[in-house]
C-alpha cells in the first residue's frame with residue numbers, strides 16, 4: 001500500500017506535536033543505544049520529527065539514512081532535515097541496502113510495540129506475515145551482525161480525540177477484526193467539517209508470535225524496558 005499517509009500528511013506535524021508522541025523522550029532513549037556507533041537507519045521517517053531531535057541531540061558525526069514510502073511525508077522531512085540525513089523513497093518490502101548499518105530504529109514507523117499493562121504486541125503496517133518476514137529479513141541483511149533494531153513503545157490503539165491549534169479537532173476511531181487486524185480512521189475536523197480523513201490498517205502480532213517472527217529473521221530481544229525495545233541482530 002504505497003503512500004499510506006498521503007491524506008493525513010499536511011496535518012501530521014500538528015497532530016504529532018500536540019502530545020501524540022514525546023519525540024525528545026524517544027531521541028533521548030535512542031542515543032544511548034547508538035553509543036559510539038555511527039551508521040543509523042530510520043524505518044518510516046515520516047516528516048522527520050524524531051530524526052530532527054536525534055540529530056540535534058546526538059553527536060555531530062552521526063550518519064543517518066532514513067526511508068519512507070509516502071512522498072508527501074518525505075517532502076516535509078526533506079524541508080526539515082535538509083542535508084543532515086540521507087532520505088530515500090523506499091518501501092520496506094523492497095528494501096535493498098548494503099550491510100552498512102549499526103542501528104535501525106522505528107518510532108511509530110513501519111513497526112512499533114503496543115503495550116497495554118502486561119500485554120504487548122508487535123504492530124506492523126504490513127498485513128501479511130510473509131511480508132513482515134521478507135521485510136525483516138531484508139532489514140537484517142542491512143544491519144551488521146551485532147547491530148541493533150530499536151522499536152518504540154506506545155499505548156494501545158483506542159478511540160480518542162484532541163483539540164489542535166487553530167480550532168481544529170483530531171479524532172481517531174479504531175476497529176479490531178477477529179484476526180486481530182486494527183483498522184484506524186484518523187479525522188481532522190474544522191468547525192465540525194471533516195477536512196482530512198486517513199484510514200490505515202495494522203497487523204498486531206501477540207508477544208510470543210512477534211518474538212518468533214523476529215527471531216526467524218535474525219533479531220533477538222535484548223531489552224524490553226522503557227519507551228524502546230531493543231533487539232540484537234545475530
Ligand SMILES: C[S@@+](CC[C@H](N)C(=O)[O-])C[C@H]1O[C@@H](n2cnc3c(N)ncnc32)[C@H](O)[C@@H]1O
Nearest residue numbers: 044045046068069070073091092107108109125
Ligand atoms: C506514524 S508515521 C511515523 C513517522 C515518524 N517516525 C515519526 O515519528 O513521526 C509512519 C510512517 O511510516 C511510513 N511507512 C508505512 N509503511 C511503510 C512501508 N511499507 N515502507 C516505508 N515506509 C512506510 C509511512 O509512510 C509514515 O510516514
